[in-house]
Amino acid sequence: MTFKGLKPINYGGREVWPLIEGGKGVSATNHASSGAWAAAGGIGTVSAVNADSYDAEGKIVPQVYDQLTRKERHEQLIRYAIDGASEQVKRAHEISNGQGAININVLWEMGGAQEVLEGVLEETRGLVTGVTCGAGMPYKLAEIAARYQVNYLPIISSARAFRALWKRSYHKVSDLMAAVVYEDPWLAGGHNGLSNAEDPLKPEDPFPRVAALRDTMRKEGISDEVPIVMAGGVWFLREWENWIDNPELGQIAFQFGTRPLLTEESPIPQGWKDLLRTLEEGDVLLHKFSPTGFYSSAVKNPFLWDLIHRSERQIPYSKVSAGEHTVQLDVGVKGKNFWVTPKDLERARNWAAEGHTDALKTPDDTVIFVAPDKRAEIRKDQADCMGCLSHCGFSSWKDHDDFTTGRLADPRSFCIQKTLQDIAHGGDVNENLAFAGHAAYRFKTDPFYSNNFTPSVKQLVDRILTGD
Numbered sequence: 001m002t003f004k005g006l007k008p009i010n011y012g013g014r015e016v017w018p019l020i021e022g023g024k025g026v027s028a029t030n031h032a033s034s035g036a037w038a039a040a041g042g043i044g045t046v047s048a049v050n051a052d053s054y055d056a057e058g059k060i061v062p063q064v065y066d067q068l069t070r071k072e073r074h075e076q077l078i079r080y081a082i083d084g085a086s087e088q089v090k091r092a093h094e095i096s097n098g099q100g101a102i103n104i105n106v107l108w109e110m111g112g113a114q115e116v117l118e119g120v121l122e123e124t125r126g127l128v129t130g131v132t133c134g135a136g137m138p139y140k141l142a143e144i145a146a147r148y149q150v151n152y153l154p155i156i157s158s159a160r161a162f163r164a165l166w167k168r169s170y171h172k173v174s175d176l177m178a179a180v181v182y183e184d185p186w187l188a189g190g191h192n193g194l195s196n197a198e199d200p201l202k203p204e205d206p207f208p209r210v211a212a213l214r215d216t217m218r219k220e221g222i223s224d225e226v227p228i229v230m231a232g233g234v235w236f237l238r239e240w241e242n243w244i245d246n247p248e249l250g251q252i253a254f255q256f257g258t259r260p261l262l263t264e265e266s267p268i269p270q271g272w273k274d275l276l277r278t279l280e281e282g283d284v285l286l287h288k289f290s291p292t293g294f295y296s297s298a299v300k301n302p303f304l305w306d307l308i309h310r311s312e313r314q315i316p317y318s319k320v321s322a323g324e325h326t327v328q329l330d331v332g333v334k335g336k337n338f339w340v341t342p343k344d345l346e347r348a349r350n351w352a353a354e355g356h357t358d359a360l361k362t363p364d365d366t367v368i369f370v371a372p373d374k375r376a377e378i379r380k381d382q383a384d385c386m387g388c389l390s391h392c393g394f395s396s397w398k399d400h401d402d403f404t405t406g407r408l409a410d411p412r413s414f415c416i417q418k419t420l421q422d423i424a425h426g427g428d429v430n431e432n433l434a435f436a437g438h439a440a441y442r443f444k445t446d447p448f449y450s451n452n453f454t455p456s457v458k459q460l461v462d463r464i465l466t467g468d
Contacts, residue, residue, distance in 0.1 A: 003237050003467035005244040008041075009227060009253060011178060012101050012129035012151060017042045019464060020181075020229055022257025023105025023132060025190055025435065026050045026417070027424035031088045032265040035095025036457035038102050045132060046092050048104040048120050050077070050388065050417065051084035063421065065386040070397055074387030078112040082119035089124040101129040103153070107191070108136035109292050111387045111399045114144070121148040130178050135191050135294060136390070137165060142173035151178035153229065157185045157193035158209065159216040166220055179253060180217065181229040182210050185295065186286065188232030189257050189437035194295040200286050206230065207243070214250050224250030231255035235439050235446070238467035256464065258437035262449065264456045269426045272434060275299065277449065281441040291394035291413040299434040303419070306374075311412050313351050313369040314362070315344040332359030332369055360411040363393075368411060381415040388417035 008015040019042040023029055026049055034044030052060045063080050065073040085104060092102050106117050121128060125148070133141050134155025145152035154170065154177070156162045162180060170177055185194035186203035194200055210228055217226065227250075230243065234254045237244075243252050261268055262276050283300050289307045290296045298304055317338045318325045327345050329338035331352040338359075340348070348359070348369060356369040360378065370378070385395035392398075394413035396405045416433070423432035443449050448463055455463065 002465050003241075003244075005241070006237065006465065009251065011043060014101065016100050017461070017465065018227060018251075018253035019043070019461060020103070020231075020253060020255040021045045021260050022189075022231060022255050023047045023049075023103075024257055024261075025107070026420035027052050028261065028266075028268050028435070029105075030267045031091035031095060032267055033260055033263065033457060034088075034102060035092035036263075036265045037260065037461065038092065038096035038100030040458045040461035041100050042461055043101045043103055043129070044092060044096065045103045045105050046085065046088045048081070048085035048088075048106045048116065049110055050081055050421065051088045053080065053084040053087045060425070065384070070385050070387050070395075071403060073385070074111055074397075074399060077386050077388060078115055078119070081110075081112070081116045082123065085116070085120045086123040089120065089127050093124075093127045102127060103130045103132055104128050105132045108133055108138035108141070109191075109294070109390050110135075111389050111397075113138075113390065114140060117144055118148075121150060132181055134181070134183060134193065135292065137161070139165060139169040142170045142176070145176045146173045149176075151176050153177070153179045153181050155181040155183050155193075155231070156213075157183055158195065159212040161193065161195075162213055163216050163220075166216075171220065174222070177222075177226065179227040179229050180213065181231050181255060182206070182213055183255075184209075184230075184232030186232075187438045189284070189297050189440070190435045191290060191292060191294045191296040192232070192286075194286070200288075200295060206233070210243075210252075211248050214248070217250075227251040227253040229253045229255050231257065232437060233439050235259065235442050236468050237464060241467075258440050259460060259464075260457065261436070262443060262454060263460055264454055266457075268424060269429075271426070271429045272423060273454070275301075275429045275434065276436065276440055276443050277452075279436070279441045279444060284436050284438045284440055286438075289413055291392045291410070291416050292389055293391070293393055297436065297438060299436050299440070301434055302430045303432055303434075307412070307414065310368055310370060310374075313356055314366050314412070315340055315348060316364075316366045318365070329359070329367075332357060333367065338367070361408060362412055363408040363410055370411070378411050381418060382409050382411075384418075385415070386417065 009018045021037040023045040029047040034046045037044035067073045130151035132153040185192040319337045324341045325339040351369040358375040359367040382395045390399045393410045396409040419432045
């Protein structure tokens with residue numbers, strides 16, 4: 001029995017359920033999950049962010065970066081990315097068995113995003129129905145879609161962001177814009193588009209924001225048949241009943257990012273799946289430690305707590321005695337040109353006594369205090385950078401021009417490529433970044449998952465279609 005009002009939509013020339021699998025970055029969504037989602041009649045999404053490729057025996061090829069310079073390692077990364085995502089798309093297409101549709105997801109802020117996207121579309125002609133893309137302002141998405149004749153689905157978090165993209169670029173290729181994904185910045189997992197005008201601690205109701213987006217789309221002459229995809233916080237469709245067939249919103253589709261993590265086909269390791277079953281409400285934190293500079297949502301585990309505490313052990317300094325900065329810092333630093341307040345000197349000495357004996361400079365004229373082994377880890381990770389982002393706050397890498405952001409590398413952040421690759425391939429879920437949406441606590445309370453039940457993707461999609 002299908003939930004009332006929910007009808008198939010026409011997408012890419014065929015009828016599919018208005019249910020989209022979220023893309024989920026590095027190896028958390030692959031051919032197995034996305035192919036199965038499409039086979040169940042929805043839109044599966046292969047993550048084209050640093051995807052896995054396979055050797056002749058079908059084993060995952062470890063991504064080893066053995067070149068000496070960051071620029072050379074960055075070129076290796078792009079090659080891995082194109083090979084991996086292309087292989088994932090081909091496998092997903094086979095699994096889908098001609099049902100549903102296969103999208104690919106890219107972050108515009110990933111290193112070499114345009115080159116990777118073009119490389120994947122070149123190698124998978126006819127297999128990809130659409131490209132979802134967010135994290136940044138992907139103005140060039142429309143022209144790339146036009147060149148390869150695929151649909152594109154921009155991911156935005158406000159009507160204002162959509163209007164800027166439309167005016168600058170998308171209006172020129174309006175026929176290939178198959179949907180607009182509204183990703184709720186307070187509810188979605190992973191990176192999200194919270195703007196400086198919005199308060200991370202004051203979530204806003206998505207309905208008026210999506211209604212404003214539809215209003216903007218109508219003013220630009222975009223048909224109500226072009227769906228808005230609600231992404232972030234979607235669990236039971238029955239909770240969104242007033243969104244379906246609502247003339248104020250036009251056609252609505254729903255994206256599920258967190259729920260498909262706990263399926264038989266989900267490629268994430270068992271330890272990560274087990275972690276999801278233990279989460280309580282509030283265990284997912286919206287934070288700003290990511291080297292992208294964006295807010296993102298992840299599980300409050302020891303990895304995240306370390307970042308929180310690292311930033312708490314932070315004091316401002318000046319290079320000369322000025323104002324309240326009247327004393328010289330005598331722990332954690334070499335040299336004497338670190339002037340701090342007497343109160344901060346006392347705090348620094350206490351941190352040093354606790355073992356956080358090394359001070360590291362940040363780009364904001366502050367120092368943080370860490371233990372020697374943490375300092376060594378941070379410095380090694382910064383040196384090993386392979387340019388996975390277009391702009392990286394942690395290593396100060398930039399993927400074009402002079403290959404530097406011009407800012408000091410920021411030790412309050414972390415190497416996102418290292419940790420996402422590690423957790424996706426069996427690393428400790430407590431010692432790595434574990435992205436999740438803010439509804440992840442519902443695994444514990446939803447009776448569908450009781451007695452440790454793990455559904456297949458088909459069982460999950462069938463369950464979603466009932467409203468549950």
